[in-house]
Amino acid sequence: MPSPLDRRALLLASASTMAACGAVGRKEDAARATDAEAARAELFSHLRGVAHGQSPIAAEERVARRARAARLLAAHGADAVLVEPGATMSWLTGVSFGRSERLFALLLCADGSQAWICPAFEASRVRAKIAECGGEIVAWQEHEHPSRPLAAELERRRVGVLLVENSVRHVHAGRLAREWNGRIALGDAWLVDLRARKDAHELALLRRANELTQLALSTVARTLRPGLSGDEVAARMAAAHAALSMKGSWCLALVGERAALPHGDNSPRPIARGDLLLVDTGATLLEYQSDHTRTWCVEGEPEDEARRAWVATRDAQQAAYAAIKPGARCKDVDAAARATLERAGFGGGYEALTHRLGHGIGVEGHEDPYFDGGSEVVLEPGMTFSDEPGVYREGRFGVRLEDIVVVVEGGADHFGTWPKDWEAP
Numbered sequence: 001m002p003s004p005l006d007r008r009a010l011l012l013a014s015a016s017t018m019a020a021c022g023a024v025g026r027k028e029d030a031a032r033a034t035d036a037e038a039a040r041a042e043l044f045s046h047l048r049g050v051a052h053g054q055s056p057i058a059a060e061e062r063v064a065r066r067a068r069a070a071r072l073l074a075a076h077g078a079d080a081v082l083v084e085p086g087a088t089m090s091w092l093t094g095v096s097f098g099r100s101e102r103l104f105a106l107l108l109c110a111d112g113s114q115a116w117i118c119p120a121f122e123a124s125r126v127r128a129k130i131a132e133c134g135g136e137i138v139a140w141q142e143h144e145h146p147s148r149p150l151a152a153e154l155e156r157r158r159v160g161v162l163l164v165e166n167s168v169r170h171v172h173a174g175r176l177a178r179e180w181n182g183r184i185a186l187g188d189a190w191l192v193d194l195r196a197r198k199d200a201h202e203l204a205l206l207r208r209a210n211e212l213t214q215l216a217l218s219t220v221a222r223t224l225r226p227g228l229s230g231d232e233v234a235a236r237m238a239a240a241h242a243a244l245s246m247k248g249s250w251c252l253a254l255v256g257e258r259a260a261l262p263h264g265d266n267s268p269r270p271i272a273r274g275d276l277l278l279v280d281t282g283a284t285l286l287e288y289q290s291d292h293t294r295t296w297c298v299e300g301e302p303e304d305e306a307r308r309a310w311v312a313t314r315d316a317q318q319a320a321y322a323a324i325k326p327g328a329r330c331k332d333v334d335a336a337a338r339a340t341l342e343r344a345g346f347g348g349g350y351e352a353l354t355h356r357l358g359h360g361i362g363v364e365g366h367e368d369p370y371f372d373g374g375s376e377v378v379l380e381p382g383m384t385f386s387d388e389p390g391v392y393r394e395g396r397f398g399v400r401l402e403d404i405v406v407v408v409e410g411g412a413d414h415f416g417t418w419p420k421d422w423e424a425p
Contacts, residue, residue: 040238115136225298230277259276295399320357330376
């Protein structure tokens with residue numbers, strides 16, 4: 001007799017098949033979509049009782065972050081940094097604000113003071129948003145444009161060197177350069193020093209986010225059968241993440257030869273017996289990101305070379321993990337994975353592994369530094385990365401395995417459990 005989970009999966013598969021057989025009108029399509037969504041929610045309802053057990057980043061932690069950011073400015077020969085809305089602004093202040101053609105930005109100075117550059121008509125809204133973290137408001141009127149008031153503020157604060165955070169748009173930096181006689185420099189090195197090494201609270205959030213995504217992925221895998229599409233796999237991942245109280249679920253689910261391109265071929269392709277299924281997925285837990293990839297055969301056995309590729313990819317992932325330790329360079333970790341694939345007969349360089357080995361991860365899914373063959377960044381405890389080698393054979397199959405690792409004293413650690421074989425994630 002099938003388990004309750006299997007019975008719910010069969011009902012959902014039936015609903016999905018009916019929806020795919022042809023619509024008779026928009027109302028019917030909408031009703032089927034609603035029914036399918038409800039069925040998915042029910043399929044993973046048992047995950048709702050799984051607690052994440054984590055607390056969000058507190059205001060006092062952000063105060064300490066801003067103080068350290070200010071100290072690092074002096075170490076990088078700068079007097080201030082300009083930050084537009086995005087991951088770094090939120091990480092420093094907890095403030096989020098939509099981007100438009102009008103500049104809204106944080107000016108953080110090496111003396112620890114801060115100001116907010118904003119359109120004058122937004123000043124009252126900005127004042128409410130920054131109430132917790134404080135700072136002066138430098139408002140600009142529509143006829144002025146932001147560069148002139150910003151230049152005047154930099155002069156008033158005696159800023160000689162201004163860093164711009166990586167995501168600041170070049171149009172704002174360029175216009176400021178026309179109004180101001182100081183020096184503008186890219187703050188990429190400052191940003192790596194600031195955010196690359198995670199503290200204990202951040203690591204706990206990252207660990208739990210990735211453990212929960214592994215739980216979601218393994219739970220979804222038990223509901224899959226031949227005939228389902230990659231889109232349905234992604235929809236089930238979203239439902240499982242939602243049941244676990246994770247936000248912003250995303251999923252790349254690639255069937256058979258569709259996985260031979262690392263970012264996929266989105267054309268429809270149902271799972272067939274003997275296909276490898278590649279699922280790359282993640283979500284957000286209290287600002288922090290998860291990112292995991294598993295490749296497995298839902299039913300039957302894949303071709304011999306695909307099985308060999310899976311084993312070689314797992315070995316490459318472990319070789320890279322063994323190379324991670326304080327003092328090693330990012331490029332050396334990437335090289336360890338490629339050397340393993342070459343020894344297994346899948347070619348050197350980018351022949352099998354067509355992309356870098358991995359990326360940094362934190363409040364952004366992809367952030368500096370990166371495991372790539374040109375990176376001289378030296379690993380330090382607290383740095384977190386994806387370790388995701390792969391073997392891709394266009395027109396046939398693709399294999400990728402991805403886990404999140406952290407540099408620790410004397411070596412490395414990883415979040416969750418490692419993949420074991422090609423039969424299950």
